[in-house]
Structure formats: structure tokens, C-alpha cells
Amino acid sequence: MRIEEARILVVDDELELLEIFAAWLGRSGCEVFTAPNGAEALKTLQTEKIDVLISDIRMPIMDGVTLVRQINEKESAPPKILFVSGYGNLSRREIHGLGVEALLDKPLSRQALLQAMDRCLSDPTIKWLTPSTEPMNLNASLDMASLEKALATRSFTLGRGGCSLNCNLPLKEGATIDLSLRFAKEGLSLEAQGTVLWVDSDQGKAGVAFDYLSPECREWVLNRIEKEAPRCFVPAC
Amino acid sequence: MAWEPGLLQLHVVSESLIALACFLASIALLRIIHLRQGFRFNSILYCLAASGVAFGINHEMQAVMLAYPNNWVNVGIDVATAAISILTLIVLVRVVPDVFAIPDRIADHRFQELMDNAPDAIMQVDAMGTIIIANQTAEQMFGYDHQELIGCNVDLLVPHAHRAAHGAEVQNFIHSGAFRRVDKGTLDRHGLRKDGSEFSVEIGLSPVKTERGLLVTAVIRDVTDRKQLEHELERERDLRGQRNEVLARLAAELAHEIKNPLAIIHARASDLREMATDEALLNTAFVAQTCDSIVKTTERAIRVIRGVEALAHRGSHDPMQKTDVHTMIEQSVDLLRTRYETHGISLEVIIPEDLPMIECREVQIEQILVNLLTNAFDAIEADQSSMRWVQVRAAMRPPTDEINSAKAVQIDVVDGGPGISPEVRGHLMETFFTTKPKGAGMGIGLSVSRTIAEDHGGSLVLMPPDWPTCFRLTLSVLPARTEGSST
Numbered sequence: 253m254r255i256e257e258a259r260i261l262v263v264d265d266e267l268e269l270l271e272i273f274a275a276w277l278g279r280s281g282c283e284v285f286t287a288p289n290g291a292e293a294l295k296t297l298q299t300e301k302i303d304v305l306i307s308d309i310r311m312p313i314m315d316g317v318t319l320v321r322q323i324n325e326k327e328s329a330p331p332k333i334l335f336v337s338g339y340g341n342l343s344r345r346e347i348h349g350l351g352v353e354a355l356l357d358k359p360l361s362r363q364a365l366l367q368a369m370d371r372c373l374s375d376p377t378i379k380w381l382t383p384s385t386e387p388m389n390l391n392a393s394l395d396m397a398s399l400e401k402a403l404a405t406r407s408f409t410l411g412r413g414g415c416s417l418n419c420n421l422p423l424k425e426g427a428t429i430d431l432s433l434r435f436a437k438e439g440l441s442l443e444a445q446g447t448v449l450w451v452d453s454d455q456g457k458a459g460v461a462f463d464y465l466s467p468e469c470r471e472w473v474l475n476r477i478e479k480e481a482p483r484c485f486v487p488a489c
Numbered sequence: 490m491a492w493e494p495g496l497l498q499l500h501v502v503s504e505s506l507i508a509l510a511c512f513l514a515s516i517a518l519l520r521i522i523h524l525r526q527g528f529r530f531n532s533i534l535y536c537l538a539a540s541g542v543a544f545g546i547n548h549e550m551q552a553v554m555l556a557y558p559n560n561w562v563n564v565g566i567d568v569a570t571a572a573i574s575i576l577t578l579i580v581l582v583r584v585v586p587d588v589f590a591i592p593d594r595i596a597d598h599r600f601q602e603l604m605d606n607a608p609d610a611i612m613q614v615d616a617m618g619t620i621i622i623a624n625q626t627a628e629q630m631f632g633y634d635h636q637e638l639i640g641c642n643v644d645l646l647v648p649h650a651h652r653a654a655h656g657a658e659v660q661n662f663i664h665s666g667a668f669r670r671v672d673k674g675t676l677d678r679h680g681l682r683k684d685g686s687e688f689s690v691e692i693g694l695s696p697v698k699t700e701r702g703l704l705v706t707a708v709i710r711d712v713t714d715r716k717q718l719e720h721e722l723e724r725e726r727d728l729r730g731q732r733n734e735v736l737a738r739l740a741a742e743l744a745h746e747i748k749n750p751l752a753i754i755h756a757r758a759s760d761l762r763e764m765a766t767d768e769a770l771l772n773t774a775f776v777a778q779t780c781d782s783i784v785k786t787t788e789r790a791i792r793v794i795r796g797v798e799a800l801a802h803r804g805s806h807d808p809m810q811k812t813d814v815h816t817m818i819e820q821s822v823d824l825l826r827t828r829y830e831t832h833g834i835s836l837e838v839i840i841p842e843d844l845p846m847i848e849c850r851e852v853q854i855e856q857i858l859v860n861l862l863t864n865a866f867d868a869i870e871a872d873q874s875s876m877r878w879v880q881v882r883a884a885m886r887p888p889t890d891e892i893n894s895a896k897a898v899q900i901d902v903v904d905g906g907p908g909i910s911p912e913v914r915g916h917l918m919e920t921f922f923t924t925k926p927k928g929a930g931m932g933i934g935l936s937v938s939r940t941i942a943e944d945h946g947g948s949l950v951l952m953p954p955d956w957p958t959c960f961r962l963t964l965s966v967l968p969a970r971t972e973g974s975s976t
Contacts, residue, residue: 272756273756337745338747338752362763
């Protein structure tokens with residue numbers, strides 16, 4: 253979907269920011285709705301079809317996290333969700349596990365907002381087509397016995413936008429990564445470029461958002477995601 | 490050889506005097522035996538007395554012989570004297586080791602002094618637990634006389650609740666520990682004084698094998714003061730930890746509160762920059778409006794920072810002082826009374842006469858009260874349906890509260906405003922959470938008030954039910970240091 257066709261709901265208790273975001277998005281041609289808190293946003297969602305929800309996290313009456321939980325419970329076709337927050341100590345693992353596509357830090361530029369919008373509006377079948385020409389920061393190559401077993405034991409799980417996996421490599425949040433996984437039993441492999449969203453070194457787990465999937469693995473990965481239709485963007489476990 | 494008459498007289502007199510001295514010495518010895526019954530060395534005294542008599546007769550015979558010479562009698566007495574002398578020698582030889590074993594009174598005295606001056610109580614008990622030795626420190630520590638302590642069972646000094654465990658421990662020590670001599674190290678225990686009070690002690694036990702069987706030496710230290718100090722240090726550490734936690738939270742939330750204005754300023758400035766790329770787009774009215782917004786928002790950010798700075802300093806370095814609750818509440822109420830009166834809101838203060846003084850930083854507690862009263866005022870003003878009254882009620886915390894049994898004063902600030910919804914209740918104490926319009930309040934008051942209350946070892950909570958709104962500030966009365974009853 254192109255950005256000018258999108259219907260967007262912006263939620264923030266900071267009314268001046270709400271006004272600024274609405275103006276920015278309006279200039280790009282989207283249809284913009286606003287709400288000052290989560291409760292009002294839920295009301296709008298009941299009456300309007302919304303493609304992208306851009307929400308603050310800390311708000312009176314109903315905060316962003318509660319709003320997303322309510323949406324996950326109530327909405328059968330939930331919008332893509334972006335968080336915009338100045339609140340630094342919320343766990344990205346939890347946020348992406350809830351299904352939020354991205355967490356943008358305040359202050360942010362119009363360009364950054366539009367880029368994030370663009371990413372979450374693009375169709376998964378085309379958004380992972382182009383590899384980055386930049387060298388990746390990290391490189392992880394793992395052999396697993398079986399995909400089904402890995403999924404069952406949650407040592408590898410897929411979300412709408414990436415995966416979480418057991419990995420004892422020294423990964424760093426925010427780093428780009430070349431991911432190479434091989435599943436012996438099924439004879440499948442996953443070759444991807446991604447961004448490390450979170451690392452839990454105690455549990456030896458990490459969450460990675462996909463940026464590119466190699467043509468060999470794209471089909472089975474997309475099929476798998478479509479089949480399981482996970483709500484999470486990147487699974488929290 | 491012939492005796493000159495003078496020489497003869499001298500001989501008779503001296504022999505008689507020697508004999509007399511020997512008899513008298515014997516009598517003296519017999520008298521000692523008679524007076525010191527049970528004296529361990531009576532056998533040698535009897536022998537010496539017998540020797541004295543024998544020597545006395547022997548010497549007397551020397552004088553008598555001159556007048557009535559009789560060799561049979563003379564030799565007979567010699568034989569008897571010799572026999573008694575030999576017997577005395579034998580007894581003496583046998584008694585010597587025992588004599589060496591007699592304690593040196595001076596050394597004994599010095600040892601006793603050393604014991605008595607020891608800073609710790611030192612006691613020796615036998616396998617049955619009977620106290621055999623106790624130094625003066627032990628007497629003073631437990632409040633007993635020497636006579637009361639010696640011969641008593643050591644259970645006397647152990648609190649009733651701990652006696653069974655103590656008995657088992659002693660038996661265990663005697664039957665296993667002592668023989669394996671794994672006897673060092675100290676134990677944390679409780680002591681019981683004669684007056685019934687208990688105190689914390691540290692006990693070191695060591696076994697001693699003696700002719701009376703196995704004895705246990707116990708060195709006991711009163712650690713009441715140390716425990717008290719440890720307790721205070723721990724509390725201090727807890728408070729510091731709490732303070733750091735609050736500070737970290739405050740810092741994170743301050744960052745959040747500053748980032749919103751920054752986001753606005755950033756967005757406004759980048760809009761201006763975008764406009765500046767094309768002269769055709771330039772709209773002076775928009776530029777003016779945007780710049781106004783930037784100025785206004787910057788001022789808002791500065792207000793937040795100033796507010797936090799002020800909170801960080803006000804009263805936090807004052808020493809804790811005994812404070813009269815009544816005066817403190819009246820002073821806080823006076824600050825707001827005019828404001829309440831001009832808006833037609835009644836402000837009632839209910840304080841019982843007999844409230845104790847509390848230890849606190851008065852300025853900080855007044856800050857909490859002013860904050861609560863301001864919130865109550867704002868809540869009433871913000872809603873048409875409000876009942877226009879506020880009450881400040883102080884009372885002792887009911888003693889039934891078992892969670893924290895220390896004496897404490899409760900101060901309730903109750904208002905007839907619209908009440909607080911369950912959604913808001915959950916967030917109420919968070920820093921920067923506010924229900925007031927942006928700019929009217931920063932949302933710092935309640936969380937800082939709570940921090941201050943907790944810093945005082947108290948609490949600030951919103952009481953159920955939803956209406957009327959009641960905030961309860963609980964502050965403990967001076968933490969009483971009762972005499973030696975710490976456990």
C-alpha cells in the first residue's frame with residue numbers, strides 16, 4: 253500500500269505533537285485521525301478502518317501498551333502499529349512481542365516517521381526483496397536438527413517481521429546481521445539480512461527483524477508466516 | 490668427764506627447755522589438727538606432733554639420766570624416737586607432691602582478677618550444665634550475685650523459649666563436638682537477665698577435660714549494641730537503595746517529560762527548515778506561529794527542570810527533628826486557608842489532643858500536606874458536581890495493624906471532589922502522571938510526596954473506596970530504643 257492511500261490514526265496526549273504529526277502525514281496525502289489517549293483511539297478504531305496506528309506509550313486514561321493489548325483482543329484485522337515515545341525503559345522485546353512494528357524515539361523527524369510508515373505499509377512479499385549493499389555488523393550461522401522441533405521447543409520462532417532464536421553469539425542490539433540457519437531434517441535453510449532488536453544474554457536468546465530474505469528461502473518463510481499468522485512482529489520467546 | 494656444778498645446771502635447764510619447746514610445738518600441731526578439720530595434710534601434722542613428743546622426751550631424758558642413769562630406758566626412748574622420725578620422713582615424702590599442688594594464692598588472685606576484668610562473661614559449666622565458675626562480668630551481664638550464679642544450672646540464663654534448643658545443643662556439644670574438638674567459632678544466641686529482660690549474645694564454647702570430668706568454658710559477649718548498629722546500618726542501606734531506585738525512576742521519567750517538548754521544538758524547527766528551502770512556500774504568519782510555539786515549549790521544558798531542581802533541594806538536608814503534629818498541620822493549612830475561603834471551600838482540621846511528637850523533616854512533611862491540599866482544591870474546582878469540603882484528620886495508627894507494629898501517626902486528607910477513577914488510581918503515584926491540563930501541574934507532586942514519606946520510613950497511599958478521595962500519610966513516631974529488649 254502506498255502511503256497516500258493509507259488511513260492513519262495518531263494517538264498522543266501531547267496535543268501539539270498530535271497536531272504536528274497530523275500535519276506531516278496530511279502533507280503526504282494520507283487520511284489522518286487523531287486521539288488524545290488509548291480509550292479514544294479504541295473508539296475511532298470501532299468506526300474507522302485504520303491501516304496504521306501511531307501511538308505514544310505513556311498517556312493518561314489508557315496507555316499505549318494497554319491500547320495494543322485491547323486491539324489484539326478485539327480486532328480481527330488490526331492495523332500496523334508504530335510506537336513513538338520518549339520513555340526509554342520499555343523493553344523492545346515486549347513491545348515487538350505485542351505486535352508493534354517499530355519503536356521510534358522522540359524527538360523524531362518527519363522523514364524518520366514516513367520511512368517507518370513506508371516500511372510497515374509495504375507488502376511482505378516485496379519488502380524483503382532487496383539485499384543491503386552495506387556490510388553487515390555481525391554474522392550468525394547456526395545448524396538445527398529440525399525446523400518442526402525448533403518451532404515446537406521455541407528455540408526458533410517466527411513473527412510477522414522477523415524471528416527470535418536461541419543463540420549464544422555475542423549479539424548487540426541495533427546491529428545488522430547476516431543470518432544463516434540450516435534445518436537438517438527438512439533440508440531447509442534460511443539466509444537473511446536483519447537487525448538485532450533485542451538480546452537476552454542470560455537466556456541466550458535474541459530477536460531479529462528481517463530486512464532481506466534470499467530467494468531460496470523466501471517462499472517457505474512467507475508460507476510459514478502466512479500459515480501461522482502470528483500477531484507478534486518478532487516473538488518475545 | 491666430771492660435770493662442773495654450773496655447767497650441769499646449764500645442761501639440765503637447756504635440755505628441759507628443748508623438751509618443753511618440743512612438747513609445746515606438738516600441742517600447737519594438735520591444735521591445728523583440731524581447728525582445721527578436713528585439712529588435707531593431717532597425717533604429716535600427726536607425725537610431726539608425735540616426733541615433737543618423742544624428741545621432747547628424748548631431751549628430757551638427757552637431764553634425768555644424770556641423776557638416774559639407766560641405759561635400757563635411754564636406748565628404748567632413742568629407738569622409739571628413731572621409729573617416729575622414720576615414719577614422719579616417709580609420710581613427708583609421700584605428701585610432698587600434694588603440697589606442690591596447693592594453689593599459689595597470689596597467682597590465683599591474679600588469675601581471678603584477669604577473669605573478672607575480661608570484657609566478656611566467662612563461665613565454666615559441667616556436663617550437667619551446673620555453673621562452676623563465673624567471672625564478675627558474667628554477674629554484671631546477667632544481674633546475679635556470685636553466690637546466686639555458682640551452682641545454678643546454666644538454663645537460668647537462657648530465655649524460656651530457647652531452653653529446649655539450648656539443652657539439646659549443650660548435650661550435642663558435649664557428646665560430639667568436645668571430643669572431636671571442633672569447638673571454636675561463635676553462636677548467635679539470646680541471654681536472659683535476672684530482671685527478665687532478654688538480650689543478644691554471641692557465645693564461644695570450648696571443652697576442658699579435668700579431674701571433675703568434662704567441663705565447658707563459655708565466653709559470652711553482649712552484642713546488643715552491635716546488633717542495634719547493624720540493624721540501623723541495614724535500614725540506612727535499604728533507604729539508600731530505595732532513594733536510588735526513586736532517583737533512577739525520576740531520571741528516566743524526567744527524560745520522558747523533557748523529550749515531549751524537545752520533540753515539539755524539533756518538529757517545529759524542521760518544518761521551518763523545510764519551508765526555507767522554497768521561497769514560494771514562505772508564510773510569515775506560519776513562521777511567527779511556529780516560533781511562538783518553539784519559545785513557549787522551551788519555557789515549558791525549563792519549568793520541568795526547575796521544578797525538579799527545587800524538589801531535589803527543598804528540606805532534604807534538614808536534620809530529622811521531633812515535631813509537633815498539630816503545629817505542623819496548622820502551618821500547612823494556614824498557607825492555603827485564604828485560597829480555600831475565597832473559593833468557598835470549607836477546610837476542617839481534626840486532631841486529637843494527645844498525639845505524640847514525631848521525628849521528621851518538618852519542611853518536607855509540610856510540602857506533602859500542602860501538595861495534598863492543593864490537589865484536593867484543584868479536584869474540587871475542576872468538577873461542578875464536587876462537594877465543597879476538605880478535611881485533614883490526624884490519629885494514631887490503630888494498634889491492630891500487625892504488618893508494622895511500630896507506633897505511627899496517620900494524617901488523612903479527605904476531599905469532597907469527584908473521586909478518582911480506577912483507571913487513574915493505577916497511575917496516580919507515577920512521576921509526571923497528571924490529570925490536570927498540560928501546564929497546570931507537572932505530575933511530580935504525589936510521587937515526590939510518596940518518596941519523602943518513604944524516606945521517613947512512612948507511606949503515602951490513596952485509600953479505598955473511590956469516594957470520598959482520601960490520601961493517608963503515615964509517619965512513624967520516633968523509633969523507640971527500648972532498654973535492652975532487642976532480639
